[in-house]
Amino acid sequence: MNVLFLTSELCDFVKTGGLADVAKALPMELVKRNHDVRIMMPCYNRIPNYFDYPVIADLSLTNPQNNTGIEFKVRQAKLCNKVTVWLIENEHYFARNSIYAENNQSYYDNGERFAFFSAASLLTTEYLKFVPDIVHCNDWHTALTPMILALKYQNSPFFKNTRSVITIHNGAFQGVFEKSQLWMLPEISQVNNETVSQGFNNINFLKCGVFYADKINAVSPSYAEELTTFLGGHGMSQNYMDRINDLCGIVNGCDYSDWDPSIDKNIPFNFNSDTMVDKSLCKFLLQEYTNLPVCNKPIFGMVCRLTDQKGINLLIPVLDEMLQHQIQLIIVGTGAPELENILHQYTKKYADRFVFKSVYDNKLAHMVEAGSDFFLMPSIYEPCGLNQMYSLAYGTLPIVRAVGGLKDTVICYDENPLEATGFIFKEAEPQAFLNCVRRALIFYLQEHLEFLRIRRNAMNVRYNWSDSAEEYEKMYKSAMH
Numbered sequence: 001m002n003v004l005f006l007t008s009e010l011c012d013f014v015k016t017g018g019l020a021d022v023a024k025a026l027p028m029e030l031v032k033r034n035h036d037v038r039i040m041m042p043c044y045n046r047i048p049n050y051f052d053y054p055v056i057a058d059l060s061l062t063n064p065q066n067n068t069g070i071e072f073k074v075r076q077a078k079l080c081n082k083v084t085v086w087l088i089e090n091e092h093y094f095a096r097n098s099i100y101a102e103n104n105q106s107y108y109d110n111g112e113r114f115a116f117f118s119a120a121s122l123l124t125t126e127y128l129k130f131v132p133d134i135v136h137c138n139d140w141h142t143a144l145t146p147m148i149l150a151l152k153y154q155n156s157p158f159f160k161n162t163r164s165v166i167t168i169h170n171g172a173f174q175g176v177f178e179k180s181q182l183w184m185l186p187e188i189s190q191v192n193n194e195t196v197s198q199g200f201n202n203i204n205f206l207k208c209g210v211f212y213a214d215k216i217n218a219v220s221p222s223y224a225e226e227l228t229t230f231l232g233g234h235g236m237s238q239n240y241m242d243r244i245n246d247l248c249g250i251v252n253g254c255d256y257s258d259w260d261p262s263i264d265k266n267i268p269f270n271f272n273s274d275t276m277v278d279k280s281l282c283k284f285l286l287q288e289y290t291n292l293p294v295c296n297k298p299i300f301g302m303v304c305r306l307t308d309q310k311g312i313n314l315l316i317p318v319l320d321e322m323l324q325h326q327i328q329l330i331i332v333g334t335g336a337p338e339l340e341n342i343l344h345q346y347t348k349k350y351a352d353r354f355v356f357k358s359v360y361d362n363k364l365a366h367m368v369e370a371g372s373d374f375f376l377m378p379s380i381y382e383p384c385g386l387n388q389m390y391s392l393a394y395g396t397l398p399i400v401r402a403v404g405g406l407k408d409t410v411i412c413y414d415e416n417p418l419e420a421t422g423f424i425f426k427e428a429e430p431q432a433f434l435n436c437v438r439r440a441l442i443f444y445l446q447e448h449l450e451f452l453r454i455r456r457n458a459m460n461v462r463y464n465w466s467d468s469a470e471e472y473e474k475m476y477k478s479a480m481h
């Protein structure tokens with residue numbers, strides 16, 4: 001199949017979160033399976049040396065109603081020398097200090113920027129004569145595309161057999177903007193469809209995707225189910241219910257070319273389940289690197305965007321109690337300044353056991369996975385989650401809340417001791433989280449042989465992208481019928 005994969009971020013180019021990981025791993029796997037995939041993304045000036053990629057097209061998105069046009073260039077790059085990446089370059093929209101926001105403030109014209117990107121993507125693929133069987137959209141940024149296909153290109157012979165799918169990586173972000181931001185798409189700005197509008201003047205990008213795409217998937221079966229509920233649908237449960245027959249869940253894979261402790265170049269010592277002494281060395285070096293006392297105490301790690309989603313508000317109220325125990329805690333994350341401030345305060349009080357690094361640091365993320373004994377993911381909601389899969393591979397037992405993909409990928413010791421790979425708690429309450437941490441700590445201290453067995457279980461689990469890609473193929477095929 002010919003797949004045009006639209007994304008707002010991509011590992012090795014620009015990354016703020018898990019979407020970038022998937023945007024790399026899934027196309028790579030699809031190409032391995034002989035599909036022809038082109039990734040399309042904005043040419044942000046934060047992409048390292050983007051100007052070295054050759055310009056292969058000089059185009060203009062014109063508005064036939066008033067003859068105005070938006071000029072743009074297309075650059076061509078390669079992902080790992082394997083997948084073609086087309087970068088849409090327009091200085092006004094994408095030559096900025098950041099991708100979505102600056103100083104914690106979203107760009108006021110994000111709707112216009114991504115409406116332009118979606119429309120320019122279709123124009124480009126037509127110009128470059130790449131006829132997609134599937135246009136694969138991801139999250140709100142590209143969710144307008146199925147609507148553009150359905151309305152602007154409804155009679156186009158070029159896109160006659162093209163079908164669209166949308167993957168929901170995070171349904172809380174929906175992209176709600178004034179319709180006027182879609183000025184470059186006259187046939188669409190007038191759309192008067194209650195199911196894609198939000199209030200009188202606004203359009204909800206994600207609702208457009210869910211309404212117009214041929215198939216929809218969430219990044220885990222449990223999250224797909226949650227989306228259809230009032231509690232888990234982020235205000236869009238009815239929209240998902242309306243499409244329930246076209247909605248499925250496909251769990252993400254783990255990219256073991258990046259996240260395998262036996263070959264990982266970002267960690268000081270490589271290890272596998274037979275050479276766990278080297279994991280201990282990774283622990284000591286992590287302690288040294290983060291200025292914690294080098295010792296045998298269990299380390300709890302956490303790497304995430306600091307947002308409500310990641311359950312940081314379940315952790316903060318019990319941080320004092322947690323840090324009374326003989327443990328070390330390392331949190332790496334950036335995000336809400338008020339949360340960062342609170343965490344910084346705690347580092348002063350517990351300098352000998354708590355480290356908070358407010359940085360985005362890929363190498364450190366790998367070191368935390370390798371050197372920790374437990375990994376914390378007390379998420380309020382979690383569409384799939386990648387870090388718990390990385391943790392499994394590194395023998396770092398995940399402590400997670402029973403939501404979305406976390407529930408689908410971790411097996412709780414208290415429910416299934418034989419096959420267990422971690423610990424799970426249910427209620428979104430600080431006390432429930434603390435109890436689970438204590439449960440894990442006691443397990444580590446008092447049942448150490450069992451702990452080592454579970455650790456081995458975890459390291460044997462595989463979430464291969466080939467399995468997920470197979471599910472995507474099925475979804476593509478069903479979209480085409």
Ligand SMILES: Nc1ncnc2c1ncn2[C@@H]1O[C@H](COP(=O)(O)OP(=O)(O)O[C@H]2O[C@H](CO)[C@@H](O)[C@H](O)[C@H]2O)[C@@H](O)[C@H]1O
Binds near residue numbers: 219359361405
């Ligand atoms: N400070 C930091 N330094 C270094 N690395 C950091 C970092 N903060 C985050 N990361 C990295 O960013 C990625 C985060 O991935 P997640 O899947 O956990 O979350 P995210 O919420 O962004 O993704 C959304 O999309 C993905 C993909 O579908 C879903 O799995 C997820 O549930 C959904 O919320 C991981 O690779 C992590 O290591």
